[in-house]
Amino acid sequence: MILSWRRASTLSIVLLLGGLASTAQAENEFSREQLEVMAGGCASCHGTDGRLAGAVPAIAGRPASLLESRMLAFKADEVEDTTVMNRIAKGFSDEELAALARHFAENPGPQGDVP
Amino acid sequence: MSQHDDRTRHTRRPGLTRRQLLQGMGAASTLPLLGGIAPFAIANGSAGRVVVIGGGFGGATAAKYLKRANPAIEVTLVEPAEVFYTCPFSNLFLGGLRDMRSIAHGYDELRDRYGVRVVHSLAEDVDPDGHRVHLANGETLAYDRLVLSPGIDFRWNGLEGYDEAAAELAPHAWKAGAQSELLRRQLEAMDDGGTFVMVAPENPYRCPPGPYERASLVAHYFSQHKPNSKVLILDAKDSFSKQGLFTAGWERLYGDRIEWVGLSDDGRVTRVDAENLEVETEFGTRHRADVLNVIPPQKAGFIAERAGVTDDSGWVPVKPATFESERVRDVYVVGDATVAAPMPKSGFCANNQAKVVAAAIAAELSGRSAPEPYWTNTCYSLIGPEYGISVAGVYRVQEGVIAEVEGAGGLSPADAPDHIRALEAEYAVGWYNAICQDTWGTSV
Numbered sequence: 001m002i003l004s005w006r007r008a009s010t011l012s013i014v015l016l017l018g019g020l021a022s023t024a025q026a027e028n029e030f031s032r033e034q035l036e037v038m039a040g041g042c043a044s045c046h047g048t049d050g051r052l053a054g055a056v057p058a059i060a061g062r063p064a065s066l067l068e069s070r071m072l073a074f075k076a077d078e079v080e081d082t083t084v085m086n087r088i089a090k091g092f093s094d095e096e097l098a099a100l101a102r103h104f105a106e107n108p109g110p111q112g113d114v115p
Numbered sequence: 116m117s118q119h120d121d122r123t124r125h126t127r128r129p130g131l132t133r134r135q136l137l138q139g140m141g142a143a144s145t146l147p148l149l150g151g152i153a154p155f156a157i158a159n160g161s162a163g164r165v166v167v168i169g170g171g172f173g174g175a176t177a178a179k180y181l182k183r184a185n186p187a188i189e190v191t192l193v194e195p196a197e198v199f200y201t202c203p204f205s206n207l208f209l210g211g212l213r214d215m216r217s218i219a220h221g222y223d224e225l226r227d228r229y230g231v232r233v234v235h236s237l238a239e240d241v242d243p244d245g246h247r248v249h250l251a252n253g254e255t256l257a258y259d260r261l262v263l264s265p266g267i268d269f270r271w272n273g274l275e276g277y278d279e280a281a282a283e284l285a286p287h288a289w290k291a292g293a294q295s296e297l298l299r300r301q302l303e304a305m306d307d308g309g310t311f312v313m314v315a316p317e318n319p320y321r322c323p324p325g326p327y328e329r330a331s332l333v334a335h336y337f338s339q340h341k342p343n344s345k346v347l348i349l350d351a352k353d354s355f356s357k358q359g360l361f362t363a364g365w366e367r368l369y370g371d372r373i374e375w376v377g378l379s380d381d382g383r384v385t386r387v388d389a390e391n392l393e394v395e396t397e398f399g400t401r402h403r404a405d406v407l408n409v410i411p412p413q414k415a416g417f418i419a420e421r422a423g424v425t426d427d428s429g430w431v432p433v434k435p436a437t438f439e440s441e442r443v444r445d446v447y448v449v450g451d452a453t454v455a456a457p458m459p460k461s462g463f464c465a466n467n468q469a470k471v472v473a474a475a476i477a478a479e480l481s482g483r484s485a486p487e488p489y490w491t492n493t494c495y496s497l498i499g500p501e502y503g504i505s506v507a508g509v510y511r512v513q514e515g516v517i518a519e520v521e522g523a524g525g526l527s528p529a530d531a532p533d534h535i536r537a538l539e540a541e542y543a544v545g546w547y548n549a550i551c552q553d554t555w556g557t558s559v
């Protein structure tokens with residue numbers, strides 16, 4: 001199935017509602033140090049802590065469920081016009097993607113606004 | 116933004132426990148004593164001394180991420196230049212699409228925001244037994260851990276006739292800066308109808324797709340300003356990175372302006388006559404250039420050899436999980452200097468390797484074990500200003516060696532439509548801005 005960006009976002013909002021409940025439970029699966037290293041590659045395109053907005057969007061401070069569902073959709077080749085995120089997301093397990101999503105959701109967004 | 120502001124923001128971060136916060140702030144004194152030995156740091160309030168040699172992609176990132184992991188670590192960064200010009204996007208400068216200022220980065224943020232001590236000098240020697248580094252300015256630095264990210268040096272005369280003097284006539288421009296400006300001036304001065312000849316090296320070398328991106332952007336410049344001029348690549352290899360994508364892009368944008376001659380077709384140059392802008396190949400064919408760009412054979416930066424970490428190949432073997440030298444204790448090496456295949460010698464990889472090393476050193480200095488390494492790479496190449504391609508990879512340690520995660524990574528699709536090539540060109544710019552922000556921080 002190929003989803004357009006818009007469909008994928010709508011889907012994300014639906015998932016957001018269901019996703020909140022599960023956010024807390026897997027919190028300590030990876031140590032903070034481990035998450036910093038796992039997230040190291042993300043910063044090379046999204047800026048330190050995922051906070052740089054530009055041609056490549058900032059990922060910090062977005063809802064975890066939205067980030068997670070978006071990365072899973074990339075991994076499944078379900079996002080139309082993807083260039084590189086499908087190739088990257090396939091390098092991580094679903095659990096790792098979920099942990100990364102929570103990690104970036106906790107970082108303040110580009111303007112320093114706490115989500 | 117000052118360091119103070121940054122900390123204030125961090126303390127407001129929701130969901131961060133006091134313990135995590137203390138760890139993040141490197142409160143060494145709250146750590147338990149390990150095996151009865153106090154971390155040496157406690158006595159003087161420091162969590163250890165780390166010297167980083169080289170302020171490029173690997174070194175600047177390592178310095179910053181060490182301080183992020185634990186501000187109590189004393190980090191000294193040694194780099195002779197006050198301004199660092201990136202090789203990434205220097206090909207856009209050669210193609211007339213950027214100025215040098217836009218690829219220049221400094222060390223203010225590392226110093227002012229992260230508290231890195233920056234010393235603008237050359238490291239001349241390393242005494243690994245005494246844990247000391249000797250600088251050209253006469254200073255001696257003591258370290259508990261040393262990080263080397265010296266990039267590459269050239270094997271002068273490794274290709275007959277190509278030495279430092281020859282590089283003033285036939286530039287390599289494989290370290291960005293004055294060499295890039297020299298090559299650009301030569302391209303501008305060249306009469307229309309001339310030939311730009313590039314000598315491409317065998318593997319391994321810095322930035323596998325770099326020569327072909329350069330050929331593309333010189334062809335772009337010619338197509339705009341010198342329509343009768345040609346690009347000839349003489350290659351010591353029979354295949355190269357993203358070859359199919361480059362070849363298709365060249366045909367699409369530049370017709371037959373770019374000619375590539377591989378090893379099997381007598382492409383390997385064995386002698387350079389820089390004064391006459393002439394090169395000779397293995398089987399005696401001579402090519403005359405109007406502008407000659409020689410990318411010479413390479414090795415790890417000389418300080419790696421001084422530290423005793425290189426092997427016979429001239430590069431540095433490292434332990435996969437931490438990038439600590441296989442040969443010398445307490446010396447970590449990242450970036451182009453290392454043998455890290457299947458990771459390429461890219462700025463992206465240097466940046467990612469540095470983060471793994473910073474985390475490993477910070478953990479070790481506090482008596483904890485290093486986190487599992489994760490590395491990613493994406494190398495963008497611009498064939499034209501609106502035509503980008505990429506190759507990506509995700510890497511982990513598997514069975515004791517660095518391995519590419521199966522099923523991940525790979526090339527841009529061969530059949531992508533124009534709007535995808537245009538998107539990749541846009542993302543290449545986004546990537547450049549982000550990695551420079553993440554490494555030096557001068558753009559934010």
Ligand SMILES: Cc1cc2nc3c(=O)[nH]c(=O)nc-3n(C[C@H](O)[C@H](O)[C@H](O)COP(=O)(O)OP(=O)(O)OC[C@H]3O[C@@H](n4cnc5c(N)ncnc54)[C@H](O)[C@@H]3O)c2cc1C
Nearest residue numbers: 169171172173202203238266322450451460461462463465
């Ligand atoms: C034309 C071109 C295009 C490229 N494009 C890309 C790209 O698009 N994407 C990408 O990811 N990579 C690209 N690269 C590759 C990238 O430039 C390198 O992989 C990257 O610079 C490696 O980082 P490093 O830290 O190992 O070395 P460098 O970034 O070169 O840093 C080394 C630093 O160490 C300093 N140094 C050396 N010896 C000493 C000493 N003894 N004492 C003190 N300081 C010392 C040097 O002055 C230098 O500043 C490109 C390269 C080229 C040539």
